[in-house]
Amino acid sequence: MEPFVVHKGKVAGLDRANVDTDQIIPKQFLKRIERTGFGQFLFYDWRYIDENKPNPDFELNRPENAGATILVANENFGCGSSREHAPWALLDYGFRAIIAPSFADIFYNNCLKNSLLPIKLAKEDVEYLLKKAEAADYELTISLEEQAVYDEEGFRRTFEIDPYRKQLLLKGWDEIDLTFVYEPYIVEYEKSRP
């Protein structure tokens, strides 16, 4: 896994609640057997009117959002299907972090496994960032070490993250390798199983 330490990037807003993983990556693109190459299909049904004709009304197609690496959205982002293709698509498109008031549990976990940082901020902070993101070139810096999100105009918020996951992200460690360290406990447990 790529480590995540500090990231500075342009912010795009997607002011919608309950964005489900079917929207993030529609099912017709789940048939690939690789982890890569999903970015071209991100938000496909919203992004394109038909076969590759971009929908000018869709938030990410606005010129000011080109090159954004931080996505700000509303409540319950990533709900629905457990498809990890959703974070794969967001990453492949170029996003490194998602900021929202809340995330669906499975999606949140899937992001952490892929070094796509999901950040929960208070609703009013998200509303503030959605406003700011309307301007082109609004940038945020995210420091995982400090657990902080800030801009150059004085906005600064801290966020919560599980300390174990934080450690893995900072180091970019492979979790399976780490778990193998505990194999003796697994062996022991298995002896006690019926």
Place this chain on the structure above:
Amino acid sequence: MAPKTIVEKIWEEHVVYREEGKPDLLYIDLHLIHEVTSPQAFEGLRQKGRKVRRPDLTFATMDHNVPTVNRFVIEDEVAKNQMTALERNCREFGIPLADLNSPEQGIVHVIGPELGLTQPGMTIVCGDSHTSTHGAFGALAFGIGTSEVEHVLATQTLWQHRPKTMQVNVTGKLTPGVSAKDVILAIIRKFGVDFGTGYVLEFTGDVIRNMSMEERMTICNMSIEAGARAGLVSPDEVTFEYLRGRKYAPKGEAFEKAVEKWRQLRTDEGAVYDQVVEIDGSEIAPTVTWGTTPGMSIAIDETIPFPEQFATETEQKAARLALQYMGLTPGTPITEVAVQHVFIGSCTNSRLSDLREAARIVKGKKVAPGVRALVVPGSQQVKKQAEEEGLAQIFIDAGFEWRDSGCSMCLSMNPDVVPEGERCASTSNRNFEGRQGKGARTHLVSPAMAAAAAIYGHFVDVRTLQKEAVR
């Protein structure tokens, strides 16, 4: 000993390793896999030269992509590739597979219980969010992503924080014509599509206790639509009787011993949940979704809502977008909304009792002109039983298409798709935009309500049909 919830009991039984400041390392008793979310996990194992730790605790089937007519003729090369990959992976790593040739093939959440793989007290995972279905047996069952699939394949464990618990108490008695599907839709309407985030739901109350296993599965199945990764019901005699004699359930004396143990799997008197919610089952009516989240629903005797009726700006915006996508006018009675497609199937409602409910409505009638209606049994076993007891013939005589098993039009990864702008009464679990096809309009309903919509060409209150039948 301090009183415990069933969730705490199952959790404590499965902790392999615990350390301050870390999630618990949790043992997984059963890992179900299918063709869509597993290929990248196997590829990961191969790249690192890792093995599957417990192929004997792993079970595979193919369901998401499979065609439901001419199932061996897979025209979609990419889908075929995925199924071939699953076959190859199962062979290479020694995992049992119910493939298209197997009489045990079916939707992963239908066959797990049907084969007796799913048992009370187990931890069960699958790379599919509807794994919550298995909670109906008093198992802790939840969906995981592909990285976690790889982790379980390699270690048979997951690092997990103990979830919070919420009691969802369904009191009273359901009125005739109201099904388990209506109950879970009503719960999600009342409490929202994310009230369960971070929790495991425990469904309790007379309504749940009086339900069959298949009805409990419908309830637990849609826990994820309330944001909860897992939902469960503590096991009882109904559970034990369902499991008796199933292929992978314990047999003879071992079964009786297992039942003794399973009886302990209940929330102790005085145990404390982190949250409690309650709903009166006697007030629940047959329900239809009108929007693009499972929480956007109304009772069959209501009208399409106006966006202004919603409390917050975010909800109003969501309602406007949903009405536009669904092509609906506020104030219209839902019974006046015509459908062009009917889908009876999915891991929510494709079991034998679901097909019986639908067939009761369909018997002796014809599908309305202009409606295409599909029945897709949840498994090949369900299909066979339905054919044996004459249900299939009832559907075929009425003009329904009778298919082989699979996920089919629930997510339309296979050729079963709803065309753009057309409307489908569906017994599945998600009415998200594009779920059944780009621009397709999905209305979630119970099997009886879907069957009635097929016959009348629009939504109908099944309670009035039943009164007519009695008369």
